[in-house]
């Protein structure tokens with residue numbers, strides 16, 4: 001079947017009369033071709049109702065409104081041409097191809113098709129006219145114009161040339177759903193829009209910020225008029241795009257503001273501060289608290305004495321001692337006869353926390369439980385029973401802490417480590433876990449700083465404390481970049497370091513696919529290094545080991561029975577061996593900056609000068625070079641995060657991962673930073689004065705997370 005050029009998504013009242021049954025609020029399953037499997041994919045992309053389709057933006061546009069003479073093609077650019085077939089043939093090269101030489105009055109064009117069947121090619125005979133849309137390239141041999149697998153339509157008297165009147169939007173394909181289908185559904189959604197325009201912002205707001213009205217903006221984005229420059233359409237300054245960004249920022253901010261208001265009416269148990277037990281903890285430490293730790297503890301203690309739930313974010317660089325600060329809060333909970341949990345992002349980190357808590361709190365009589373994923377069924381049953389009876393006072397684990405079968409006796413404090421935002425969904429789970437009527441106090445800790453604009457807006461529902469001081473005696477770590485080829489030099493250096501009595505970490509390349517592959521890669525590095533350093537004890541630590549094995553290896557490294565520890569990123573957090581003074585990170589270019597900073601933070605904890613060697617695979621891309629330079633030149637996690645933000649953009653850093661369930665469909669927190677501060681007071685105004693609009697906006701942009709409405 002010859003492919004037809006797609007018709008633009010024209011929507012006119014007469015056309016939409018064919019679909020009188022659809023409404024914007026209908027579930028997408030009402031649309032043709034959306035069965036349960038497709039619906040599930042769309043749901044994953046936050047598309048539940050027909051109206052949600054309107055906010056899928058075109059990636060680009062095709063101009064099929066005109067025909068370009070072959071002689072006027074531009075290399076690398078898409079164009080539509082009208083040509084006649086002069087010869088055809090099948091070529092067998094690396095791939096089987098159907099090749100057509102074609103021409104118009106102005107020049108030759110070679111067309112290559114990679115996937116073709118008999119049915120398809122029997123129409124492609126010499127003398128046939130084709131309307132072709134594709135990217136202009138040049139044959140390396142004869143220097144003629146060429147197109148690889150373009151879209152085309154056979155032109156016959158029955159099927160004459162039909163040029164479209166609007167630019168054709170090209171949508172992203174969502175989880176394998178073809179872009180043509182998405183285009184069809186969006187055009188149906190646009191038909192609905194003509195019948196039931198979306199509720200717009202009040203006129204004065206639009207006038208002040210020179211925003212087009214929402215419905216016009218949507219139509220202009222999906223069905224742009226001919227004659228507009230594609231650059232202008234795709235520019236971030238396109239007022240129609242800005243209008244959508246504005247809407248989304250408002251929707252999200254209103255949802256958060258409402259959440260914040262809801263928090264204020266929640267109740268928590270007010271703790272009675274127990275100074276004596278706090279003093280006993282401090283006296284038991286082998287070091288003094290830093291001033292910054294002391295200030296943050298004051299903030300927390302003052303929150304805990306209120307019957308409003310604490311909702312506090314602690315920002316502090318790697319190694320600033322956040323865990324200990326959290327433990328002081330935990331100790332107040334247990335001293336009040338209440339339970340606390342610490343949730344870590346990974347199993348390994350939860351174990352590290354467990355060990356620290358055992359070390360510092362057990363001597364004070366606190367009973368600490370570790371809800372490990374690796375526990376046997378019997379151990380798990382016992383732990384769950386201890387949690388339910390209240391015998392376990394501090395419970396440490398991953399998100400499994402909030403599973404349905406974990407029932408708490410008196411949960412009053414929740415500490416979340418290494419996370420920015422606690423998702424709304426998790427918050428609800430959490431409230432369900434508390435004693436009825438009470439919400440636990442919440443402490444969130446992160447080493448990744450939040451840019452100021454975001455802190456003031458999207459994080460406005462969290463109070464913030466900063467640990468802006470590292471424990472004394474930490475030496476700045478010298479960081480070096482070394483191409484992989486110079487491994488031998490490095491191994492000589494390692495011998496010296498180990499002979500001088502110090503220890504070394506060697507972090508293996510990051511392999512995303514699976515734990516197993518990662519473990520295999522680590523095994524290989526381990527074998528190589530054991531062979532190169534025969535008189536040293538080399539250890540191996542990776543995620544496939546069970547927790548007893550891991551604990552044993554970390555203990556040996558701590559006792560200097562292992563001099564060189566080959567590890568995967570399981571050591572990223574928590575492991576604390578002051579005698580280790582060299583950190584080698586292999587294929588450093590594959591790691592994120594925050595992760596490199598975390599890894600490097602494992603050394604420089606003792607009195608010796610420490611080094612971090614970033615081994616890289618040459619040649620480095622410009623971007624990779626920039627990123628590794630950032631790590632080499634900066635020691636401060638805040639500066640690194642800021643540089644990371646500049647290179648990668650906030651959307652990527654804060655988008656899906658860090659903001660819990662707050663992810664953005666259209667707005668980009670870096671690109672649109674200036675708008676964030678502008679929309680915030682407007683969001684506040686709408687919350688206070690226009691509940692109907694507030695509902696609509698929340699529904700439009702947060703929509704299916706009905707939780708926002710429930711809170």
Ligand code: ADP
Nearest residue numbers: 287288289290318319320321322323324471576
């Ligand atoms: P992070 O903020 O990265 O989570 P940790 O809480 O893991 O840091 O602390 C890093 C190390 O510093 C731990 O070994 C901890 O015991 C130690 N530490 C914490 N506070 C101090 C302090 N005031 N003085 C010296 N060492 C400290």
Ligand code: MG
Nearest residue numbers: 322323417573
């Ligand atoms: Mg930590």
